[in-house]
Amino acid sequence: MExxxxxxxxxxxxxxxxxxxxxxxxxxxxxxxxxxESTFGESHPGSAHLLGLVNQSMEGIAESGGKGARYFAxxxxxxxxxxxxxxxxxxVSRDMICNMIEIHNNATPYDAGVFIASCDKAVPAxxxxxxxxxxxxxxxTGGVMDAGPGLLTLEQxxxxxxxYERGEISEEKLTWYKHHACPSxxxxxxxxxxxxxxxxxxxxxxxxxxxxxxxxxxxDLKKAAKQAGEQAVWLAENGLKPKDMITMDSxxxxxxxxxxxxxxxxxxxxxxxxxHELGLKIDGxxxxxxxxNAHYLLDIRPAGKWPAQYFYYAGGVPRIMEExxxxxxxxxxxxxxxxxxxxxxxxxxxxxxxxxNDYLKKIGLKRTDIIxxxxxxxxxxxxxxxxxxxxxxxxxxxxxxxxxxxxxxxxLKARPFDCEEEAIYAVLHGKIxxxxxxxxxxxxxxxxxxxEMFYTTEAISSDPVLSKSIALLTDGRFSGASKGxxxxxxxxxxxxxxxxxxVEEEDLIEIDIPExxxxxxxVRGEQKSPEEIEEILAERKKSWKPREPKYxxxxxxxxxxxxxxxxKGGYME
Numbered sequence: 001m002e003x004x005x006x007x008x009x010x011x012x013x014x015x016x017x018x019x020x021x022x023x024x025x026x027x028x029x030x031x032x033x034x035x036x037e038s039t040f041g042e043s044h045p046g047s048a049h050l051l052g053l054v055n056q057s058m059e060g061i062a063e064s065g066g067k068g069a070r071y072f073a074x075x076x077x078x079x080x081x082x083x084x085x086x087x088x089x090x091x092v093s094r095d096m097i098c099n100m101i102e103i104h105n106n107a108t109p110y111d112a113g114v115f116i117a118s119c120d121k122a123v124p125a126x127x128x129x130x131x132x133x134x135x136x137x138x139x140x141t142g143g144v145m146d147a148g149p150g151l152l153t154l155e156q157x158x159x160x161x162x163x164y165e166r167g168e169i170s171e172e173k174l175t176w177y178k179h180h181a182c183p184s185x186x187x188x189x190x191x192x193x194x195x196x197x198x199x200x201x202x203x204x205x206x207x208x209x210x211x212x213x214x215x216x217x218x219x220d221l222k223k224a225a226k227q228a229g230e231q232a233v234w235l236a237e238n239g240l241k242p243k244d245m246i247t248m249d250s251x252x253x254x255x256x257x258x259x260x261x262x263x264x265x266x267x268x269x270x271x272x273x274x275x276h277e278l279g280l281k282i283d284g285x286x287x288x289x290x291x292x293n294a295h296y297l298l299d300i301r302p303a304g305k306w307p308a309q310y311f312y313y314a315g316g317v318p319r320i321m322e323e324x325x326x327x328x329x330x331x332x333x334x335x336x337x338x339x340x341x342x343x344x345x346x347x348x349x350x351x352x353x354x355x356x357n358d359y360l361k362k363i364g365l366k367r368t369d370i371i372x373x374x375x376x377x378x379x380x381x382x383x384x385x386x387x388x389x390x391x392x393x394x395x396x397x398x399x400x401x402x403x404x405x406x407x408x409x410x411x412l413k414a415r416p417f418d419c420e421e422e423a424i425y426a427v428l429h430g431k432i433x434x435x436x437x438x439x440x441x442x443x444x445x446x447x448x449x450x451x452e453m454f455y456t457t458e459a460i461s462s463d464p465v466l467s468k469s470i471a472l473l474t475d476g477r478f479s480g481a482s483k484g485x486x487x488x489x490x491x492x493x494x495x496x497x498x499x500x501x502x503v504e505e506e507d508l509i510e511i512d513i514p515e516x517x518x519x520x521x522x523v524r525g526e527q528k529s530p531e532e533i534e535e536i537l538a539e540r541k542k543s544w545k546p547r548e549p550k551y552x553x554x555x556x557x558x559x560x561x562x563x564x565x566x567x568k569g570g571y572m573e
Contacts, residue, residue, distance in 0.1 A: 001237075001239055003032055003033070003111045003236065004109045004110070004111050004135070005032070005033040005109060005110060005111050006030075007109075008108075008109050009029065015108075016029055024067065028067040029067075031065060031066050031067040032065065032066040032067070032111045032112065032233050032236040032237060033066070033067050033069065033110050033111050033236075034061050034066045034067065034068045034069070034110060034111065034112050034113065034114060034229070034232045034233065034236060035068075035069055035071055035104065035105055035110035035112075035113045035114070035135075036054050036057050036058060036061075036068050036069065036070050036071065036113070036114045036116065036229075037071045037072075037073070037101055037104060037105075037113055037114070037115050037116070037126065037129070038050045038051075038053070038054050038070070038071070038072055038115070038116035038117065039072070039073060039074050039075040039097065039116070039117045039118070039119070039122040039125075039126075040054060040072055040074065040116070041072065041074030041075075043074050043075060043076055043077060044075075044076070044077030044079070044080055044119070045077075045145055045182055045184070045185045045186060045187075046075075046077065046117075046118035046119035046122070046142060046185070046186065046187045046188075046194060047074060047075055047117070047118060047119065047122065047142070048185050049142060049185035049186070049216060050116050050117070050118065050142050052222065052225075053116050053140060053142060053221065053222065053225040054070055054116055054225075056222050056223075056225035056226040056229065057114045057116065057140065057225050057226065057228055057229035057232070058070065058229060059226055059229065060225070060226035060227060060228065060229025060230040060231075060232075060233075061114070061229040061230070061232060061233055062229075063230065064229070064230045064233035064234070065233060066111075066112075066229075066232070066233040066236065068114075068229065069110070071104045073096075073097045073100040073101065073104075075093060075097060075117065075119060075121055075122035075125070076089065076090065076093055076121070077119065078090050078119075078120050078121075078193075078452060078454075078479065079154060079188065081451075082452065082454055082455060082479075083455060087449075087451030087452060088448050088449035088450075088451050088550075088551075088556055089449060089555070089556065090120070090121060090449070090450075090451060090452070091121065091269070091445065091449055091450045091451075091477075091559075091570055092449050092555055092556055092559040093121045093125070094121035094122075094124055094125045094128070094270075094273075095125070095128075095559065095571060095572045096125075096555065097121065097122060097125035097126070097129070098125045098126075098128040098129045098132065098277075100129075101115075101125070101126065101129030101130075101132070101133065102129060102132050102133055105133045105135060106133065109135075110135060111135070111136070111236035112135055112136035112137065112138075112232045112233070112235045112236035113130070113133075113135055113136070113137045113138075113232065114137075114138055114139075114140060114228050114229055114232045115127075115129070115130060115137060115138070115139045115140070116139075116140050116141070116142065116225070117139075117141065117142065118141055118142030118143065118186065118187045118194060118198070118216075119142075119187055119193075119194040120192070120193040120194045120197070120266065123139075123141060123194065123197035123198055123200075123201055124197050124269075124270035124273065124274060126139060126201075127139070127197075127200075127201060127204070127206070127270075127274045127277075128273055128274050128276075128277045128571070129277075130206065130242050130277075131242055131243070131246075131274060131275075131276075131277030131278035131279075132277045134241050134242055134243050135241065136232070136235035136236050136238075136239060136240050136241055136242075137206065137232075137235070137241075137242055137335075138206065138207065138208070138228050138231050138232050138235060138335045139201045139202075139206045139207045139228075140207065140208075140211065140224060140225045140228040141187075141198040141201060141207070141211070141212055141213065142185075142186060142187065142216060142221075143186045143187065143198075143213060143214040143215055143216035143217075143218065143221045144186045144187045144188075144189050144194075144195060144198075144213050144214070144215060144216060144308045144309050144311075144312075145182060145183065145184045145185060145186035145187065145188065145189050145215075145216055145309075146183050146184045146186070146189065146215065146216075146217060146307075146309055147183075147189050147307035147309060148180040148181050148182070148183050149180050151306070151307050152177065152180055152181050153181060153188065153189045153190050153301060153307050153308075154181045154182055154188045154189070154190070155188065155190045155192065155301060155302050155479075156177070156181070157177060157178060157181055158454055158455055158457075158458030158459075158462075158479075159458050159461070159462040160173075160174050160177045161174065161455070161458070162428065162455070162458050162459040162462045162463070163462060165428050165459075166428065166463075184216060184217050185216050185217075186215070186216025186217070187213075187216075187308075188308075189301075189307040189308045189309055190300065190301035190302050190307065190308050191261055191262060191263065191264070191298065191300045191301065191302065191303070191304075191308055191311075192264055192302070192479060193264040193266040193267070193270075193479070195213055195264075195308045195311070196258065196261065196263035196264040196266070196267055197264075197266075197267065197270060198212045198213045199212050199213060199257060199258075199261060199263065199317055200254050200257070200258065200263070200267060200270075200271065202316075202317045203253055203254035203257040203258075203317060203321075204246055204250050204251070204253070204254050204274075205245055205246065205250055205253075205332055205333065205334035205335060205340060206242070206245075206246070206334075206335055207228075207335065208224055208227055208228060208231065208335070208336065209317075209318055209334075209336065209343040209344070209346070209347055209352075210315075210316055210317065210318050210347060210352050211224040211228075212316060212317050213308060213311050213312055213316060213317075214312050214316075215309045215312060218312075220355070231335060231336070234337070235335060238337065240333075240335070240337060242278065243278055243279065244333070245332070245333040245334065245335070246278055246280075247280075247332065248280055249329035249331075249332050250329070250332045251271065251275055251280065251282050251286075252286075252290060252329060253321075253328050253329055253332060253340065254271065255271070255282075255286065255287055255290045255291070256290055256294060256324055256327050256328060257317065257320055257321065257324070258271075258287070258291075258383075258384075259290065259291045259294035259295070259296060259382040259383055259384075260294065260295060260296060260297045260298060260320050260323070260324050261296075261297070261298040261300070261311075261320060262296055262298060262300075262303045262304070262378075262383040262399070262401050262402075263383070263384075264479075265384060265397050265398075265399050265477070265478055265482075265488060265489070266477060266478075266479075267287075268284055268287055268384070268397050268489060268567070269450075269477065269489070269566065269569055269570045270569070271287075271569075272284075272568060272569030272571075273569035273570065273571040275569075276569060276571060283395075283567065283568065284386040284395045284397060284489075284567045285386060285395070287384055287386065287397075288384075288385060288386040288516070290382070291381070291382025291383060291384055291385065292381065292382060293380065293381060293382070294324075294327070294380075294381070294382040294383075295323075295324060295374050295377035295379070295380055296377055296378045296379035296380070296381075296382065296383050296401060297320065297323055297324075297371050297372040297373075297374070297377050297378060298311070298320070298370070298371055298372075298378075299369065299370055299371075299372065299378065300370070302402070302482070302483045303383070303399075303401055303402050303483060304378070306365075306369075306370055310363065310365070310370050311370065311371075312356070312359070313356055313359035313360050313363065313365075313370070314356065314360065314365075314367045314369075314370035314371045315352075315353060315356045315367060315371060316356070318343075318344060318347050318352065318353075319353075319356075319367065319371050320371060321340070321344060322344060323371065323372075323373060323374045324374060325344070328340065330344070378401075379401055381400075382401075383399055383400065383401035383402075384397055384398065384399050384400065384401075385397070385398055385400050385513055385516055386516060386567075387487060387511070387512075387513065387516050387517060387518035388516060388517070388518065389510075389517050389518045389519030389520075390499055390519045390520055390530075390533060390534070390537065391473075391490065391499050391500060391503070391509065391518050391519050391520050392490045392491060392498075392499070392500070392518045393491075393492065393498075393499065394491035394492055394565055394567045394568075395489070395491055395567045396473070396487050396488065396489055396490040396491065396518050396567075397487070397488055397489045397567075398486070398487045398488075398513060399482075399483075399486070400513045402482070402483035402484060402486075403484065403485050403486075403513065404467060404468040404484075404485065406468045406469070407468065407469075407470075407471055407485040407511065408511075408512075408513040408514060409511065409512050409513070409514070410471065410510075410511045411508055411509070411510050411511075411521065411522075412435055412436055412437035412470065412471055412508070412509050412511065413435060413436050413437065413506045413507070413508060413509075413525060414436075414437050414439055414503050414504065414505060414506060414507040414508070414509050414520075415432060415436045415437060415438050415439065415505065416439040416441065416503050416504065416505065417438065417439065417440050417441070418441060418442050418494075419440070419442065419443065419448075420440050420443060420451070420453055420455075420456055420476070423438055423440045423453075423456050423472075424455055424456045424459055426438070427456060427459045427460060427463075427466070428459055432466065432470060433470075434465060434466070434469035434470060435469060435470070436470050437470065437471045437472075437473055437509045437511075438456070438460070438470060438471070438472045438473070439473045439474070439500065439503055439509075440453055440456065440472065440473070440474040440475075440476060441474065441475055441493075441494035441500045441501055441503075442475070442493075442494045442495055442501075442547060443474055443475055443476030443494075444475035444476060444490075444491075444493025444494065444495055444496075444565075444566055444570075445493065445559065445560060445563035445564070445565070445566060445570045446493060446495040446496055446560045446561075446563055447475065447476075447493055447494060447495035447547075447550070447560070448476075448550050448556075448560075449551075449556045449559060449560065450476055450477055450563075450566065450570055451476060451477075452476070452477055452478055452479045452482075453472065453474055453476050453477070453478055453479075453482075453486070453488070454478065454479035454482060456472060457472060457478055457479070457482040457483070457484055457486045458482070460472055460484050460485065460486075461482070461483050461484030461485075461486075467484050467485065468485075470485060471485040471486070471487060471509075471511055472484075472485060472486045472487065473487045473488075473490060473500070473509070473518075474486075474487070474488050474490060475488075475489070475490045475491070475493035475494050475495075475498065475500050475566065476488060477489060477566065487511070487518065488566075489566035489567055490518075490566070491565040491566050491567040491568075492565055493565060493566060495546070495547065495560075496565070497541065497544055497546065499520070499537055501544055502537050502540040502541060502544060503520065504523070504540075506523075506524050506525050507520050507522060507523055507524075508520065508521050508522030508523070508525065508526075508527060509521070519533075520533050520537065521533065523536055558572075559572060
């Protein structure tokens with residue numbers, strides 16, 4: 001098999017001299033050429049440490065007879081973009097990083113790639129890019145940061161901030177929490193979107209077994225990065241490409257793991273987008289089908305007790321897979337050149353679990369304190385559900401495992417807001433009351449780029465009364481750290497004239513999570529028949545007018561013009 005790099009050398013006479021000009025030897029030109037794509041940059045803790053892993057991979061590539069080339073498309077941080085218009089750039093950054101991966105590889109073709117990222121949009125961007133360019137590829141993720149004093153983790157800052165706004169803690173106390181929540185590099189130490197997508201990359205078969213969500217400060221992660229470089233050369237020489245490996249069965253495995261870990265709802269944006277790049281179709285209904293009767297096992301924040309660094313100590317993705325083994329397709333191929341089932345057997349023999357047990361001893365916990373057994377799960381009905389009805393004809397997502405039981409069935413009075421800023425002000429200043437549905441609209445991909453509604457969800461979930469008596473409904477999305485009565489991704493979105501744009505004050509909204517229902521059932525506090533509601537919404541639609549675009553130029557304008565609906569993945573089409 002002739003390598004792609006050698007084919008290009010034969011037809012592009014300037015390729016060799018240009019590579020020699022940046023320090024390659026003549027011998028290097030003949031080697032398997034491996035692109036190392038990372039989001040390294042001093043942008044946030046999830047990416048600031050990645051250069052070390054890049055260099056470890058370079059070393060592994062060189063020792064295995066290949067030649068590595070480092071490429072960078074730095075990501076941004078959802079935490080840093082919260083609370084201002086920066087959040088509108090978050091989802092679009094995923095697609096732009098994916099575009100850069102396509103450009104980097106296709107402009108100068110490589111034989112394989114090592115993809116290194118940690119965080120919310122960077123990991124799915126790399127997985128999308130891998131599907132798009134379809135060269136032999138392996139992922140190494142940047143791991144998770146350590147917890148702070150008293151196991152303080154960043155997702156608690158939103159709660160403490162809301163408590164400060166309500167006068168429940170002092171400014172001095174809030175400042176102390178801020179200064180101690182991020183003691184190291186790595187993804188935030190809870191099962192938010194960053195951690196979830198690291199897990200998804202391994203569950204899809206694109207990582208070395210057991211390497212997802214390692215502590216970023218661990219020497220094990222550096223070893224894994226070097227091994228990933230070595231494996232990339234093997235992948236190049238054997239021509240094993242993502243589309244040869246990743247099937248619908250691979251995605252079903254990942255979604256079953258998602259249910260077991262109570263993964264972020266943002267996965268319902270990212271997994272369909274990744275599948276799309278691989279020529280497959282995954283939608284919200286796929287998640288709903290697989291989550292039903294799935295066992296939820298992981299006691300990690302935000303839904304659980306422990307910080308995410310403990311996930312690896314308990315055995316990580318392999319231990320989750322061992323517990324749900326009978327639910328998985330064990331014959332799926334992976335980057336090791338072996339099936340998932342073969343990888344799991346190898347881990348039992350190579351000392352992986354003994355290493356994990358050593359970590360557990362240091363923190364004084366048992367594995368089952370962190371990852372429950374299949375027979376004794378935290379829950380038996382998955383963790384997310386897709387709701388549909390006249391308010392969300394294409395669907396909406398809720399993490400029901402994080403919703404108080406009182407709100408699984410409810411009829412609420414609508415309080416619509418056309419942006420998050422207005423809604424959070426109302427929540428924090430006592431203008432929202434039990435029995436109401438806070439509706440935030442025009443925050444979908446076409447409306448404003450689909451930012452997270454993190455601070456609003458934290459303000460609600462940290463309020464002991466509102467968290468059990470109201471719901472938040474939006475065509476926007478939530479942080480992977482969010483918990484509480486939040487329903488997002490409502491599709492079609494308001495900017496497209498979806499029913500959420502037509503809701504008025506004191507409309508009655510029915511939420512029925514067990515029956516998967518989200519619908520308008522009344523007007524001005526009075527219940528109406530389904531036929532009457534249909535007529536009322538149709539009349540309102542006649543007078544509805546699209547809003548002027550929020551952005552008249554730049555990347556969000558381009559994104560909003562081309563993005564598909566939230567329930568399809570919010571990618572650019």
